[in-house]
Amino acid sequence: MENDKEKDNEAFPLRFSLFHGVPPFLRIIEHGKEYKPSMPEELTLFTMLAPSGISPIIVKTIKAAGFNVVQKSANYDVRLLQGPLRNNEESQVGAVWDCLPVTEKTKDEINFHRLNYQSKINQFPGLFIIGRKDQLWISYSKMVQQFGNEHFNFLPLTYLLPKDRDLLISDMERKPRVWIMKPPNWFCGIGITLISSKEEIPEKKNVICVQEYIDRPLLIKGLKFDLRLYVLLTSLDPVRVYIYEEGLVRFATQEYTNDPKDMKNTFIHLTNYSVNKNNEEFIHNKNPGQFEGHKWNLKTLWRYFEEQLGIDWRPLWEKTKDICTKTVLCGHEHMSREYNKSIKSEYNCYKLFGFDVFYDKDLKPWILEVNNIPSLHINDIDAFVNFPMIAEMFSLVGFHYPRDIGLKYQRVISEKLGIKKSSNGLGITNAHYTRERTKREQDKIDRYKDTGNCPDETMLGDLTPWDLRVLMHSEDEFAATKEWTRMMPSKDKDYVQFLTNYSYSDKLLGTWELKYGTSRERRKEGVKLLQEMALENKHIEPVVKKNRGSLYISDALYLSLK
Known part of the structure; x- marks a missing residue:
């Protein structure tokens, strides 16, 4: 879903991906500014879950954008984070702002494995380190x-x-x-x-x-x-x-x-x-x-x-x-x-x-x-x-609209904002972010497993759907920066030498940045290359996976069959 005329409008309620088929991001504007056109009421169904005591900066920013902040009273804090979030991670969709001191323990209080793919939380596993x-x-x-x-x-x-x-x-x-x-x-x-x-x-x-x-x-x-x-x-x-x-x-x-x-x-x-x-x-x-x-x-x-x-x-x-x-x-x-x-x-x-x-x-x-x-x-x-x-x-981090709500309201939102209706809907799909790899993707990862930390341009010759998603996420993120400066990956400093767990994706993105991140013109060339492949849906590979003994259809295949 794209609309070139609106892409450069920093007050537009949605921030469109650089790439075809990727659902739009919700644009969060600075407190005190206004959306143009105004935020459709249907978009405000996006919710952030947070404990009471959260910074007014967070509350005012989210509410000024027209979205909901679900808070609980002080005597309900523990139940909020150890009940609705920490025992029901798979049911939460939208955003979660976790800011209680329990995150300072030497173990994770959140079951990250159970997080719903539509949930975005300001935590990583193991941050106490x-x-x-x-x-x-x-x-x-x-x-x-x-x-x-x-x-x-x-x-x-x-x-x-x-x-x-x-x-x-x-x-x-x-x-x-x-x-x-x-x-x-x-x-x-x-x-x-x-x-x-x-x-x-x-x-x-x-x-x-x-x-x-x-x-x-x-x-x-x-x-x-x-x-x-x-x-x-x-x-x-x-x-x-x-x-x-x-x-x-x-x-x-x-x-x-x-x-x-x-x-x-x-x-x-x-x-x-x-x-x-x-x-x-x-x-x-x-x-x-x-x-x-x-x-x-x-x-x-x-x-x-x-x-x-x-x-x-x-x-x-x-x-x-x-x-x-x-x-x-x-x-x-x-x-x-x-x-x-x-x-x-x-x-x-x-x-x-x-x-x-x-x-x-x-x-x-x-x-x-x-x-x-x-x-x-x-x-x-x-x-x-x-x-x-x-x-x-x-x-910058990119909040997506929950999938079911996006499918339900995409027609009315598209009409209110004057944008084209997308066959993929407004909401997030798991296919764009899944960490599961197909055999083809894993085979390529295995081929480069023992090739060292040095950039290798041969990685860019046959880009798998996993490769494309890694690079597209990075470019979409980079395109949203103004005062945030990306420090890693870096074309100027060799930080990868300090990675004891240097992953295939690190090497892929590092190689990409050395080839296409050296100037604005080179980056445009790289983005154009990814855009051409996204138009052919090469970043998504429909697969049928087994889940607890029964077959289920991935988001990509589901959408292609609709």
């Missing part, structure tokens, strides 16, 4: 051992108590310095304290992270600061990672000093908004772009670097994006293994992370932690950054 501070350090340490400090030297030295207690004491005695102690799965600065002597080490059985404190921070107006950056993972097979070009700069509220007598002053040493907002000296910044208040947007920081400090921020930003990408890859081996065991549809998962990044006096970027449940506040500066970020993210 980088979202918990202890697990991130363990995963990072493995990467250091395998690839060396040349590539992995951006996480402060960390000891995990009680296991590393003796090592920490030995280090303290050898080189006296300050350490910052953090619970592994808490957030908003809860439970954080600074220590400098072995007598302050707690005697607890629960895991505690003790991290080397970076005591030479880059200061602005005498204040310590860090960055909240947004990283988006849209696929694990192949890996696709994005970073948002805006972010938040969060300041401490008292002038920095490393005087021991002020070591316990959290307004000096912590930059968390949840901590510093309690200081009566905290100033809200109501004017994005101005050098005022205790929270800025990232592009204001870059302008401050240029105008006040005489620093070219661009190389620093490239280093920052690089370590964010490598941090995601620290968890890739575990996450991809769980993903391949559990996920049946490429449509099901995406994840927004909040990365906390710190700059020292030498302009070296450090990763402080990864937040699986980033706070999305609605204060002035936060709203300025988060509303467009979330709207673009939702459009």
Whole structure:
């Protein structure tokens, strides 16, 4: 279903795929803007399931788009996520925004294998491997051992108590310095304290992270600061990672000093908004772009670097994006293994992370932690950054209309929007996202299994339906980016060397990007090639599969027989 006239209209209610036969995506516009033409009432039947306590940024964005957010009261949260979602994953269609702290455990609370192919959730299996501070350090340490400090030297030295207690004491005695102690799965600065002597080490059985404190921070107006950056993972097979070009700069509220007598002053040493907002000296910044208040947007920081400090921020930003990408890859081996065991549809998962990044006096970027449940506040500066970020993210990851509703209402929606009726309907079909492979597809995958990590253009010579779907998903996603920058796959940096589980799809997409991702003109050539094959429906191979002993017809075959 396509309409060339409407494709470039960013206020149109649907975002059309670049490719024939792929159902359209629901366009999510930024809060405060309006659709043109208006959103048909039938499209608003799309629903997002979420617990109460969800960020107003999410609620307002979804509701402003005309869709429904199904929330429950505070005393119903657990039943919502452990009942309707966690015991009935197969029955949920539409979107799910999962944001309860149970996702911070060291096991998955969601049965991903049972997810309905029409459901899209902001989770992947195994995310705790980088979202918990202890697990991130363990995963990072493995990467250091395998690839060396040349590539992995951006996480402060960390000891995990009680296991590393003796090592920490030995280090303290050898080189006296300050350490910052953090619970592994808490957030908003809860439970954080600074220590400098072995007598302050707690005697607890629960895991505690003790991290080397970076005591030479880059200061602005005498204040310590860090960055909240947004990283988006849209696929694990192949890996696709994005970073948002805006972010938040969060300041401490008292002038920095490393005087021991002020070591316990959290307004000096912590930059968390949840901590510093309690200081009566905290100033809200109501004017994005101005050098005022205790929270800025990232592009204001870059302008401050240029105008006040005489620093070219661009190389620093490239280093920052690089370590964010490598941090995601620290968890890739575990996450991809769980993903391949559990996920049946490429449509099901995406994840927004909040990365906390710190700059020292030498302009070296450090990763402080990864937040699986980033706070999305609605204060002035936060709203300025988060509303467009979330709207673009939702459009980028691509929500489809549920299949049955799409079939039922496609005639009236098509008439209201003035678009051509499609034989495939408005709604999602499993055939476009299934992870099941035909014999032909698996045979090709097996042929390239032991051919190394280097790009191989022979892969592009005989593209299977699986190949085409991988490349089409990637191009549709890339076409929706504005402020989200794709970091992986990359034509400029060799991130695949850090993939211990380097899949066939990673190699395929990497080869494609090296051939067609080097310029806008080359990408147009690649997209045109895929479009020609999509017109012949080569991306879908009708198959009849066995399900619990009985035959059922795939979506593709079902639609071709209608």
